Amino acid sequence: MRILIYMWEGIRIAYDALRSYKMRSILTTLGIVIGVTTVITIVALIQGLNGAFSKEISSIGTDTVYIQKFPWVMKEDDWLKYRNRPNLTLEESNKIRSASRLAIAVAPQINTARTVKYGEKAVERVIITGTTADYLYTSNANPEYGRFFSENDVNSNRRVCVLGYEVAEKLFGQSDPLGKRIIIGGRKFRVIGVLDKKGSFFGWNMDILAIIPIGAFKSAFGAQRRSIEIEVKLNSPDQIEEAEYELTGLMRHIRKLTPGKENNFAINKQSMLLDTYNQLTGTLWAVAIGVGAISLLVGGIGIMNILLVSVTERTREIGVRKALGARKSDILWQFLIEAMMICALGVLIGIALAVGIAKLVAATTPVPAAITWWVAILGLFFVVAIGLFFGIYPASKAARLNPIEALRYE
């Protein structure tokens, strides 16, 4: 009960003091405001990016690995080093498919961009993917309408195609595309299925797509100088490491690499992108923590400074309070509470600014930045603790004042 009374008096005194010196209080709290705004905004950005990134990356399955010429994540001149690697071939894909114990589907893939036409209508720069029937499983490409091509279609090099949602919509509108003959890069193909809407992947529209059997692709567009990629689907994400090991072994065997020779292929998986992403956001975190720490330190020193001024100015008030029965701890807490309230004020202003910035970012950029409230609340406690720390010196100076001298102070 007594404690509550002292606390309340402390808050009341601090409130009066802050109100009497509005400008000074706001300037004092500026360091805190900048720190809090920076940290909370960066955290909001990171969280926003996380959301966006995990949405994007979810279209790469965690149970799929990709055998490719280049790794997804390369350092500056890695490309020069890797470009002389042999291209991956359909034959290698077939060997993997028959030898792999862990793979439940193996789809070779080869891509190009061509114009797709139907009558007068045309869609430019459509991604044309040549693949096998296994693509249905590796890429989860179950058509919404019609069917995917069968092994039979692939083996007999039939000129059939499965269209991406947007291509079908642009070419056929409301009319039925199934069975229609379209022109892909000058060759005729029959439409046998339409995929459902996939959305975009890192800005790339995955609905502007046409999938054809890999043999038909080769004969139509050639495949000599292109490297294929091999998409391998596993039973479960837990097998990724084991599969990486198995596939590396198989590839080395297929390519007859002697021990000691480096792999001349890359095995890619979703977690590589995640790792890179985490490195990037790790840097952002470091910036947030660095800027936050420095401005909070500066802010804390500012608060200590202003409290020292305040103690001098209110020497007489402290004397009066002591004469009326205030103990050392009462005076100590009075100033500590004031310090904490300045900090809390700074945090609240900082949060308000950060909310504004996050809204602005969300409205003007694709990053869905949003304030995470636990960060704001954690920030409040942390900064108030800083106020407590930097308030201790001025507050104990006030608490130790001799009442007689304080009362005589002019």
Next chain:
Amino acid sequence: MLIKLDKIEKVYEVGTVQVAALRGINLNVDKNEYLAIMGPSGSGKSTLMNIIGCLDTPSGGDYLLNQHNVSTMDDDELAGIRNREIGFVFQTFNLLPRATALHNVELPMIYNGTPAAMRRKMAEEALEKVGLADRMHHKPNELSGGQRQRVAIARALVNRPSIILADEPTGNLDSRTGDEIMEIFEDLHEQGNTIILVTHEEYIAEHSNRIVRLRDGLIERDESIH
């Protein structure tokens, strides 16, 4: 016996020199006395007042206030004693400038943990007693000098202390307002309060019943009047 001062000494160190402000003061004050302490500047009058008011402790001798031995208390115990036993009235009023009259009067009760509702009620009563019922929500700068000193008196009274200790209470007031303030002290004395007045004005001291005159740190004369 409310106050019993026994061979009180106070020595200050000014640099390397020791200055004796009080050199063995013996003084007893009973409940409901109205006492004035007089003396020229340098006589030790302020030092004595600080010791009686428990703002300072003596270098030697014993001070018993209401059966408490004050001479041996630490800072926080002294704060507690001041809060319960002493009501200060200062020459310069010493009100908190940003607080209302009511809050100023509540202040001593904040430091003994009186609940808010009780505090407010007692502060209002104290302000009514000094005739400021209609000025409770004014801040000091909205009050005249006399009104400010009344607020200070209400503040001194509100905890029902053993002693009201007034240091030159009329020093910053014109003589007519000063007389009004002295009337309040007389009323308080009649109601049973013990009052100690520190002044260098003869006509102010004459309001009291007993004048103690100091010179060079010793009691020069201690006489009852009226």
